[in-house]
Amino acid sequence: GESVGLHLPTLSVQEGDNSIINCAYSNSASDYFIWYKQESGKGPQFIIDIRSNMDKRQGQRVTVLLNKTVKHLSLQIAATQPGDSAVYFCAENEPSTGANNLFFGTGTRLTVIP
Amino acid sequence: NAGVMQNPRHLVRRRGQEARLRCSPMKGHSHVYWYRQLPEEGLKFMVYLQKENIIDESGMPKERFSAEFPKEGPSILRIQQVVRGDSAAYFCASSPLAGGQNIQYFGAGTRLSVL
Numbered sequence: 001g002e003s004v005g006l007h008l009p010t011l012s013v014q015e016g017d018n019s020i021i022n023c024a025y026s027n028s029a030s031d032y033f034i035w036y037k038q039e040s041g042k043g044p045q046f047i048i049d050i051r052s053n054m055d056k057r058q059g060q061r062v063t064v065l066l067n068k069t070v071k072h073l074s075l076q077i078a079a080t081q082p083g084d085s086a087v088y089f090c091a092e093n094e095p096s097t098g099a100n101n102l103f104f105g106t107g108t109r110l111t112v113i114p
Numbered sequence: 115n116a117g118v119m120q121n122p123r124h125l126v127r128r129r130g131q132e133a134r135l136r137c138s139p140m141k142g143h144s145h146v147y148w149y150r151q152l153p154e155e156g157l158k159f160m161v162y163l164q165k166e167n168i169i170d171e172s173g174m175p176k177e178r179f180s181a182e183f184p185k186e187g188p189s190i191l192r193i194q195q196v197v198r199g200d201s202a203a204y205f206c207a208s209s210p211l212a213g214g215q216n217i218q219y220f221g222a223g224t225r226l227s228v229l
Binding site for chain 2: 093
């Protein structure tokens, strides 16, 4: 499968500020993307997903933006809270492989400064 | 509703021993996925199973690793003759439907340490 990479391995933000976590993917055939949050010692927790026929999707305090032209995905967290501190992964599904598995990026560690 | 349940949470084995990792999917989910995660890295797909069938094992090492999802009971990831390089966190996920555009829900993982 193609690799999914992140621009920044770490990100520190002040509590209350907005956070933006970026993700680049290399396979233009990928049609489904998910953002997961992983806290220390825990499994990945679903945050939000987006299909390739959309360019924006909003959830509670989170927004995912998809730019298929440059193969870029971002996760925006509004009013970041200490509980948002975690590693964030983007994952993609590429249907041409016939696979049902997700390809994960390396992850970005978000640290919220109180 | 109970989430994806994995046990044990921590497993210590000596080189050459066998490791058995168990995963019970969420209620109503019949699709199970196993991933491996090394420290400070993302999850790497290993195998995808449905009840009594291995659908995709493209991420499984060719030797020593096997997986099953019997008609009754949890899915099992089995590692024979473990080596230190097998030390990692192993995560199981489940989904209610087939296909790539489905959310996979993860368990808390099993952390395997090989001495």
